[in-house]
Amino acid sequence: MKFHSINNVVIIGTGRVGSNLAKIFKDCGLQIIQIVGRNLLKAETIALKTGAHYTNKLNHIKTNADLYILAISDDAIAEVAGLMPVVKGLVVHTSGFKSIDVLPVHFKRRGVFYPLQTFSESRNPSFEEIPLFIQAINKEDQQILMELGKRLSNKVISTNDLQRKELHLAAVFVSNFSNAMYEIGAGLLKEFNLQFDYLRPLILETAHKACVLQPEDAQTGPARRNDIGTINLHLEMLSQKTELSTIYKDITSYILTKYHQKSL
Amino acid sequence: MKFHSINNVVIIGTGRVGSNLAKIFKDCGLQIIQIVGRNLLKAETIALKTGAHYTNKLNHIKTNADLYILAISDDAIAEVAGLMPVVKGLVVHTSGFKSIDVLPVHFKRRGVFYPLQTFSESRNPSFEEIPLFIQAINKEDQQILMELGKRLSNKVISTNDLQRKELHLAAVFVSNFSNAMYEIGAGLLKEFNLQFDYLRPLILETAHKACVLQPEDAQTGPARRNDIGTINLHLEMLSQKTELSTIYKDITSYILTKYHQKSL
Numbered sequence: 139m140k141f142h143s144i145n146n147v148v149i150i151g152t153g154r155v156g157s158n159l160a161k162i163f164k165d166c167g168l169q170i171i172q173i174v175g176r177n178l179l180k181a182e183t184i185a186l187k188t189g190a191h192y193t194n195k196l197n198h199i200k201t202n203a204d205l206y207i208l209a210i211s212d213d214a215i216a217e218v219a220g221l222m223p224v225v226k227g228l229v230v231h232t233s234g235f236k237s238i239d240v241l242p243v244h245f246k247r248r249g250v251f252y253p254l255q256t257f258s259e260s261r262n263p264s265f266e267e268i269p270l271f272i273q274a275i276n277k278e279d280q281q282i283l284m285e286l287g288k289r290l291s292n293k294v295i296s297t298n299d300l301q302r303k304e305l306h307l308a309a310v311f312v313s314n315f316s317n318a319m320y321e322i323g324a325g326l327l328k329e330f331n332l333q334f335d336y337l338r339p340l341i342l343e344t345a346h347k348a349c350v351l352q353p354e355d356a357q358t359g360p361a362r363r364n365d366i367g368t369i370n371l372h373l374e375m376l377s378q379k380t381e382l383s384t385i386y387k388d389i390t391s392y393i394l395t396k397y398h399q400k401s402l
Numbered sequence: 403m404k405f406h407s408i409n410n411v412v413i414i415g416t417g418r419v420g421s422n423l424a425k426i427f428k429d430c431g432l433q434i435i436q437i438v439g440r441n442l443l444k445a446e447t448i449a450l451k452t453g454a455h456y457t458n459k460l461n462h463i464k465t466n467a468d469l470y471i472l473a474i475s476d477d478a479i480a481e482v483a484g485l486m487p488v489v490k491g492l493v494v495h496t497s498g499f500k501s502i503d504v505l506p507v508h509f510k511r512r513g514v515f516y517p518l519q520t521f522s523e524s525r526n527p528s529f530e531e532i533p534l535f536i537q538a539i540n541k542e543d544q545q546i547l548m549e550l551g552k553r554l555s556n557k558v559i560s561t562n563d564l565q566r567k568e569l570h571l572a573a574v575f576v577s578n579f580s581n582a583m584y585e586i587g588a589g590l591l592k593e594f595n596l597q598f599d600y601l602r603p604l605i606l607e608t609a610h611k612a613c614v615l616q617p618e619d620a621q622t623g624p625a626r627r628n629d630i631g632t633i634n635l636h637l638e639m640l641s642q643k644t645e646l647s648t649i650y651k652d653i654t655s656y657i658l659t660k661y662h663q664k665s666l
Contacts (some may be wrong), residue, residue, distance in 0.1 A: 211627065212632060258620070301596065303639065305596060307639055308591050311583045313623070316584065317611075318653050322576075330568040332568060336559075337572060339518070339527065343527045344580055344581055344609070345584075346609075351522065352598065354589075356522070356581055358418075372571050381652075391645070
């Protein structure tokens, strides 16, 4: 059997990852032949933008595509893939956390196509800079996915299940947890009748600074300065909020230990 | 006594805030008449860039300036201000956390000039967008500082001690603690022999997304999806790292409680 490079794609999943991938694939000149999603309205919206057909029925999936992208939640991958028709094309998921083996073995050509980014339906971050982690069961497919990746991004990296899990864990800290810190700050200001707007330049500069200087060197704040007086007064301000006090204490202890070899 | 607007400034402190303020004041056409700092080399460097005199002796501070800015650590403000010569000009500190009352009462004209931003000696974030919180003992000085602020920034806000403390607490979460999350992610990748570079686009997009969408709406990740399977596997990966497990559990519980009314 001869494997060709990827010319056309079926995208299964109409959420944040699926809608972003549909757009970027189309922009790169690939043909999106079908959008598949439970939510028919969403599937139609993406299909209209990309010139694709659309369906909400897994047994209506077209079987002649070069590539099938399962851009769905981790826990749904095995089930949805199991209900798809058997296809000759390459079937990949986009999960940072799930093993390649979650894809059923009746697909001979299996892979992973993991873009390390947080996607939103309303935003289209530039794909060129997004690191793309590639994996496949066989070498030819690995090569085919690497070539496809390079059409989309400047950073395409061959990877394995363990490395993806490690990347995903680090990503939870730098993205999901830092966003939780923003949300806590926004919540405090709301309670104090102050505007979240005030924090925006600080949030953006903190992120840019960490990326230029390395986060270890960019760390500032009371814990970095070992300023126990301010820390205690902050904890007084948070004394009625158990969850926030706990988070404040743990992160402060972490910084104190790292930079001053001491705990709270 | 007649109060004029600010034409010239003495800056006391040669760290991140002092060096940034010296640059921005000069760019706005103010005369920097003196830079004062313990570290004479740093004072000289900033003085050369701004055409100012410089000294490391508090009793050599020139007494004819319109404004004296104490851009020094919170705990040093009272002591350093106490050792300054008594001046007729307006004396302000730049702290988010310290009361205006930390300045000695023998200065008749006291105030606060708090830019809500994280500064680095090697970076000069655009000052126009930085919210500037202004406070003074008397109304005329409040007005004078507001006018000065408006020459530097589009967001100048009259404030009081309590509001500044509230802003400062929120700032610790969104800046110092989110940077700690970046540092944890970078540390994990280092341990896994993966590059921190991979996380940069994610960090930047997460920050931009939260600022555009509001952090509450931008939240993603296993806890936001109530994906207990992934959470437990992450905790297994962190089982040998007590501090990181604790931080992971606390923030995850916070997100689970907020979005799913449940805890870990």
